[in-house]
Amino acid sequence: MSQRVAVVTDSTASLPAELAAEHGVVVVPLQVIIGASAYDEGAPEATPELVAAALRAWTPVSTSRPSPELLLARYEELAAQGYEAVVSVHLSGEMSGTVESAQVAARRAPLPVAVVDSRQVGIATGYAALSAAAVAAAGGDVEAVAAAARDRAAASLSLFYVDTLEYLRRGGRIGAAAALFGGALAVKPLLQITDGKVGSLERVRTTGRALARLEDLAVQAAGEQRVEVSVAHLANPDRAADLAARLSERLGEQVVGEVAAGELGAVLGAHVGPGMIAVCVAPVP
Structure with missing residues (x-):
């Protein structure tokens, strides 16, 4: 019997909301901090134009990974929806602590979570998540879904x-x-x-x-x-x-x-x- 596997990624994967929804990929936001204001990536206020203007003006701009608690909440929601495992695909751990947050959350999750460090950024991570979702939709188990993400990212x-x-x-x-x-x-x-x-x-x-x-x-x-x-x-x-x-x-x-x-x-x-x-x-x- 095939496993019901969910795929999670983060907002840096650059997947349009409608494309992520079409393929059943759950997207967790990182944050951008401009001056004293923090915004979830994807929020209407967090526009690329706002970031570009702030950088040109030398306004302090930084970013923040999702917390383990936020990722854990998503994993718990997926378990409640009947998923049996999760593959969580994220941007390179060399450039963000998102993978680390996912690993911490995975240890507390009520279902198995395979965390994939894509070793990539941007849409290369998005392509990896979509390939994982395709294997999941075809009935692949958690190992096959995670392998699809790793292979696609490595080839990009x-x-x-x-x-x-x-x-x-x-x-x-x-x-x-x-x-x-x-x-x-x-x-x-x-x-x-x-x-x-x-x-x-x-x-x-x-x-x-x-x-x-x-x-x-x-x-x-x-x-x-x-x-x-x-x-x-x-x-x-x-x-x-x-x-x-x-x-x-x-x-x-x-x-x-x-x-x-x-x-x-x-x-x-x-x-x-x-x-x-x-x-x-x-x-x-």
């Missing part, structure tokens, strides 16, 4: 361009990039998520060259595979739309659905700053 490539490393430096998320770039903040850095951390990829002198390089690297990553591709930005809609259009043209029928282009959520946006462009390429299992 997350690349991004930032106007400046200053915001990553402020938040302590710059990782290995600091060693390469040091104080050379005038360059246009290309970064990638490597083993759960922000890692340096290349440095480029102009924005145009940086975005052209992002495009080439995304096409290279896709190879001959069928892929899902997403472009995200913070306060840079025109360039994001242009990149999405070029990727759609170059990858053609390899892309499942459309190359999506949308604004990054408030929590991740707080750490990368205005002007950021990201692309995720996720091979389809």
Whole structure:
């Protein structure tokens, strides 16, 4: 007999509410703190525009993980709904304490909870959660559902361009990039998520060259595979739309659905700053 397994993720997974609901994925919010005000990500007040404006004005901006109590409440609700296990898929534990909160909550949960550290951020975590949900819907047990999330996340490539490393430096998320770039903040850095951390990829002198390089690297990553591709930005809609259009043209029928282009959520946006462009390429299992 198949297990009834629920899938939980967090708001940094960048899943639109209607898509998460369609696939039965439960989303738990992180918080963004702007000045003295705290907002749940996804709340009407916590807009990317508000975050971008605060960062430009040097208003203090920080983020906060969900508490173990909040995650435990979700796990308890799912148990009450008749689920027999949960797979909880979250952004990299190297960059957030969300995984740790989930692990603490899992130990107190009334049903088995497998916590998956996606070692990713943004929609790459979202794709992992959706793959997990597909296996759960097909009757997979908790081990198969968790494995689907891990495999999808590991196969995905997350690349991004930032106007400046200053915001990553402020938040302590710059990782290995600091060693390469040091104080050379005038360059246009290309970064990638490597083993759960922000890692340096290349440095480029102009924005145009940086975005052209992002495009080439995304096409290279896709190879001959069928892929899902997403472009995200913070306060840079025109360039994001242009990149999405070029990727759609170059990858053609390899892309499942459309190359999506949308604004990054408030929590991740707080750490990368205005002007950021990201692309995720996720091979389809």
